[in-house]
Amino acid sequence: DAGVTQSPTHLIKTRGQQVTLxxxxxxxxxxxSWYQQALGQGPQFIFQYYEEEERQRGNFPDRFSGxxxxxxxxxxxVNALLLGDSALYLCASSxxxxxxxxxxGPGTRLTVL
Amino acid sequence: DQQVKQNSPSLSVQExxxxxxxxxxxxxxxxxxxxxxxxxxxxPTFLISISSIKDKNEDGRFTVFLNKSAKHLSLHIVPxxxxxxxxxxxxxxxxxxxxxxxxxxxxxxxRA
Numbered sequence: 141d142a143g144v145t146q147s148p149t150h151l152i153k154t155r156g157q158q159v160t161l162x163x164x165x166x167x168x169x170x171x172x173s174w175y176q177q178a179l180g181q182g183p184q185f186i187f188q189y190y191e192e193e194e195r196q197r198g199n200f201p202d203r204f205s206g207x208x209x210x211x212x213x214x215x216x217x218v219n220a221l222l223l224g225d226s227a228l229y230l231c232a233s234s235x236x237x238x239x240x241x242x243x244x245g246p247g248t249r250l251t252v253l
Numbered sequence: 254d255q256q257v258k259q260n261s262p263s264l265s266v267q268e269x270x271x272x273x274x275x276x277x278x279x280x281x282x283x284x285x286x287x288x289x290x291x292x293x294x295x296x297p298t299f300l301i302s303i304s305s306i307k308d309k310n311e312d313g314r315f316t317v318f319l320n321k322s323a324k325h326l327s328l329h330i331v332p333x334x335x336x337x338x339x340x341x342x343x344x345x346x347x348x349x350x351x352x353x354x355x356x357x358x359x360x361x362x363x364r365a
Contacts, residue, residue: 144296157322173351173352173353173365175353175355178312181353181357181358182257182259182342182344182356182358183353183355184355185352185353185354188352196350196351196352198352230296230297231352232296236351238258241287241299241302243299244289244296244298246294246295246296
């Protein structure tokens with residue numbers, strides 16, 4: 141049973157560029173959430189997708205956007221990258237009927253120079 | 254606004270002894286709490302959870318205690334093993350809100 145997978149593992153971008161991160165949920169899960177984890181901090185909720193729509197959003201600017209596909213996989217897009225966007229980006233999947241037990245992928249380490 | 258706080262950045266414990274990790278929260282609407290464990294280069298792994306209708310939940314070596322009046326929960330690991338060395342995150346959520354709010358984490362080191 142495949143768990144949550146993310147690609148790429150690492151990414152280096154420069155300020156002002158755009159980036160797309162990808163996530164495949166755990167088998168049987170239909171909901172995908174994205175989190176940003178800065179160094180020394182806990183994960184911060186970006187948004188959650190269910191039925192191909194953004195269901196809930198955290199306190200992140202519009203530069204952060206996402207998409208969910210019919211197969212439940214998801215993308216996170218960040219435009220106009222800032223140095224402060226450097227972080228570990230975590231994808232988590234869950235069953236919408238499940239009570240908040242989210243299963244996390246290994247993350248994508250984004251470095252903005 | 255940090256609604257979940259883990260005030261101890263690190264904890265060192267001898268193998269075989271008890272590890273106690275603490276977590277405080279400020280949002281009284283939180284009604285479900287989780288602990289995650291994270292190794293380097295891996296995503297957080299779910300450990301144990303507790304609903305606000307309970308004050309204790311056990312799973313093997315792991316026990317979580319919830320004190321709603323104090324807005325405090327703790328994770329006990331007994332006995333501690335070298336493989337328990339990791340970063341532990343406390344997380345909280347509320348009904349009809351699938352967002353998890355995390356603390357900053359506590360790094361546990363189990364000494365042989």
